[in-house]
Structure formats: C-alpha cells, structure tokens
Amino acid sequence: MIGLGPLTGLTAGVTLAAVVATFGIARLRGRYDTIDSFWGLGFALIAVVALPFGTAPVPMRLVVAVLTVLWGVRLSVHLHLRNHGKPEDPRYRKMVERAGPRPAARLFVRVYLVQAVILWFVSLPVQFAMYGNGFGVTAWLGIALWLIGFVFETVGDEQLRRFRADPANRGGLLDTGLWRYTRHPNYFGDACVWWGLFLLACAWWPGAATVLSPLAMTFLLVRGTGKPMMEASLRRSRPRYADYVARTSGFVPLPPKRTAAR
Incomplete structure (x- = not known):
C-alpha cells in the first residue's frame, strides 16, 4: 500500500x-x-x-x-x-x-x-475512491448515476451507428430514440458516468475535493471540443438541423418542444 x-x-x-x-x-x-x-x-x-x-x-x-x-x-x-x-x-x-x-x-x-x-x-475521482471508506449512500448513488450514464452513452452511440450504416439515411438527421430527447445522449451519458465516479470518491470526505474533475469533463463536452464542434459541423451539412435544435434539448434529456414547422 x-x-x-x-x-x-x-x-x-x-x-x-x-x-x-x-x-x-x-x-x-x-x-x-x-x-x-x-x-x-x-x-x-x-x-x-x-x-x-x-x-x-x-x-x-x-x-x-x-x-x-x-x-x-x-x-x-x-x-x-x-x-x-x-x-x-x-x-x-x-x-x-x-x-x-x-x-x-x-x-x-x-x-x-x-x-x-x-x-x-x-x-482523480477514480484515484481518490481507492482510499474511501466503503459503500455508503453517496457510493450507491454514484453507481446508479454511472449506470444511467453508461446506458445513455452506449445506446446513443449504437443508435447513431445503425442510423449511419443505413444508406437510406445518407445526409439525413437522427431525431428518434434517445436523440429525440437530447441532441447529445452520448455526451450526456459521458458526463453522468464521471459525476457517478465522483460520488464514489465522496465515500470519504477528501473525495469531495475532486469536484473540479467532473466539472472539467462536463465543460469539455458542453463548451469545449464536444458539443460545439459537432454542432458547428452539423449546421453546415444538415439543412434540417436548425429545426432539430429548436425542438430538442441541447444536453439534458427533455421532452421535445413544439415548433411552428411541426
């Protein structure tokens, strides 16, 4: 040790x-x-x-x-x-x-x-969690949040892979499945995974000091190299993307909005 x-x-x-x-x-x-x-x-x-x-x-x-x-x-x-x-x-x-x-x-x-x-x-939350005190409330909440994130990320990626693999969808826009509720289910899932691991680190009080780690990951996904770069590319290549943006949550899954086009 x-x-x-x-x-x-x-x-x-x-x-x-x-x-x-x-x-x-x-x-x-x-x-x-x-x-x-x-x-x-x-x-x-x-x-x-x-x-x-x-x-x-x-x-x-x-x-x-x-x-x-x-x-x-x-x-x-x-x-x-x-x-x-x-x-x-x-x-x-x-x-x-x-x-x-x-x-x-x-x-x-x-x-x-x-x-x-x-x-x-x-x-850092992973490293700090290795010194925690065992399974408490925050640890179980962390596991639950990790599971939600892993499902969102895995299912979202697979739905997008299948959509792109179908030649009939070439140039189209995926707005069904998880993508109906958030424009980035994979990025949302990624963030949830790291907030879940942070909660596992909070099994002992020094673990709370690693809060900047999931914040950094979330910032990269929402404001850094994730969401902004992806959306800039889609706005140029997908004519329907503006309507999709108007009705679909940018990150946290929410029911789609009604728009004039619909």
Missing part, C-alpha cells in the same frame, strides 16, 4: 509514458487521431494501476476499477471502429496544416501532452 500522494505521482508518470507510446504509434500509423482511440483506455489504465494501492475495502476498489474499465474500453473500441477504414479526422488534418514546419512536435505538445494532463486530472 502507498499513500494517495505517491499514487497520484505514479499515475501521472504512467499516463505520460502511455501517451508518449501512443504518439509513437500515431507516427507509425501516420494518423494523429490515434489519441482518440487511447482516450478511454487511458482512464482504464489509471484505474488498474491504482487498484492494488488503495486502502478502501477490496469490493469498493474493485467496483471503482470495473466501472472505469468498462466505460473506458467500450469508448475506445467504439471510437476505433468508428474511425477504422476512414480518412483521418479533419480536425487533425487542419491541425497539421496549421502547425508549420514541425507539425509532429507541435501536435505532441498541443494535443498529446494536453490530453495527458486532462486525462490524469479528470481521473
């Missing part, structure tokens, strides 16, 4: 090493969007590294690790399959074009190192 302080140092080093290795793989593949496939696996790696060192009861540590690994592996597999066989994500191509004479070095610092810091910071 080691203390929480040394553990956070260990996970920081592991995260950095894993991101450097991912960058090497990206260079070999010639695709900088490899970091997207690593994102979820990075959280799973931190959970596995932290598992043996905590002082929380073993069942508590196992639950935290399993929930994190399930979420992380599913997300990484989903993103890898989504990108496989397709050209590199346009976001990364634009970054390369704007990076100047040394694009690899610039992308390593501006994308890979930045994501390493964010990944480690967002994972």
